[in-house]
Amino acid sequence: MxxxxxxxxxxxxxxxxxxxxxxxxxxxxxxxxxxxxxxxxxxxxxxxxxxxxxxxxxxxxxxxxxxxxxxxxxxxxxxxxxxxxxxxxxxxxxxxxxxxxxxxxxxxxxxxxxxxxxxxxxxxxxxxxxxxxxxxxxxxxxxxxFKAAIPLVLPMPSDPRIKDVVGYLAENIRNEFRSPQIAARFNLTVRTMERLFKKDIGITFAGYQKLLKIIKAAELLSVNGETVKSVAFQVGYESVSTFSNTFFKVLGTRPQEMLSEK
Missing domain, CATH: 2.60.120.280 (Regulatory protein AraC)
Structure with a gap:
């Protein structure tokens, strides 16, 4: 041990x-x-x-x-x-x-x-x-x-079908997937996949994908040498302003405020 x-x-x-x-x-x-x-x-x-x-x-x-x-x-x-x-x-x-x-x-x-x-x-x-x-x-x-908890938390699925989907999303964090594309890849209908997401982890497929990207971005911002632009690209955002605004909507803070100190 x-x-x-x-x-x-x-x-x-x-x-x-x-x-x-x-x-x-x-x-x-x-x-x-x-x-x-x-x-x-x-x-x-x-x-x-x-x-x-x-x-x-x-x-x-x-x-x-x-x-x-x-x-x-x-x-x-x-x-x-x-x-x-x-x-x-x-x-x-x-x-x-x-x-x-x-x-x-x-x-x-x-x-x-x-x-x-x-x-x-x-x-x-x-x-x-x-x-x-x-x-x-x-x-x-x-x-x-303490003022407020920061929602840097990912729900963990228990259904093996959703586990496979979220694992694939994590491995391909730079890509932006649509529900029909992922449902077809895992032999699910869009309706079934969305129902499983809501039942198992309480949020939609799109909501989980956004949260996953933002939490990965928060992780990368804690790494020395990264910039907001480089992190935005790594999690699939071509526009830094769109990334910054989405980050703020999810976490209530700007990505610049979470950059690791050099």
Whole structure:
């Protein structure tokens, strides 16, 4: 078992502290599903991370946070390396709705500075009063600093027919497909394919294709050296303005605002 898998399953929940800090500049990902007794705040300092649950996949771009509730089974992955993660774990979280669901969100400046400040306590297993007071204060401001979750989430299909379709779309992300074209390729009628999409993942074929392209674009924007123009081309947009407007409609932010810092 990889070092990080041992860390996830044993070290965090075994440490007898109300809150625990782990910063890692070269995070090692494991395909193993796991859950923590503690709530987890993840901040992506560099690179990007995918967070997988049984029914959905969330993208955490550079300088974004995710909150994972206690007991939520998940696994993580990333298509780029290295990935610098700063993680905070809390044994109690309170009753606010924020703590009950997975949330991916932009990191406010004050929260980012507070997370960076916790580096001095990374992997510290002994009790430290100043550390615990600071972390409890950080935890209390999370619901206050959180404005809205960013919809960087793809629903995961369970029907094998839809799995085949979405796999093909992901492998051919630069292409723009019409429903009749894809339905015929997978021996489905358009009506049947649309019904399966709505029933299995709750959105239309066109809606899924658009969301897939925008989430892939958000991933690419977190990679050093990419530009808005290059990313637009890679996900099948010939017009940068059309890409920017679609990106804004889906995520509520412009692609320029998600470009990785050089």
């Amino acid at each position: 990889e070092e990080k898998a041992r860390f996830c399953h044993l070290t965090v929940d075994a440490v007898d502290k109300r809150a625990y800090v782990w910063h890692e500049a070269n995070w090692k990902f494991s395909d193993e599903w796991h859950a923590h007794h503690r709530g987890q705040l993840i901040y992506v300092e560099k690179g990007l991370q995918y967070l997988h649950t049984a029914n959905q996949t969330y993208l955490l771009p550079t300088h974004h946070c995710a909150w994972i509730p206690p007991g939520m089974a998940h696994r993580t992955s990333s298509p780029v390396h290295p990935v610098y993660l700063r993680c905070l774990f809390f044994s109690s979280t309170g009753q606010q709705p924020f703590f009950e669901n997975i949330n991916v969100f932009n990191t406010p400046r004050v929260l980012r500075e507070m997370i960076l400040f916790t580096e001095q306590w990374s992997r510290l297993e002994k009790e430290d009063a100043v550390e615990q007071d600071f972390l409890q204060g950080l935890k209390r401001i999370l619901p206050l600093s």
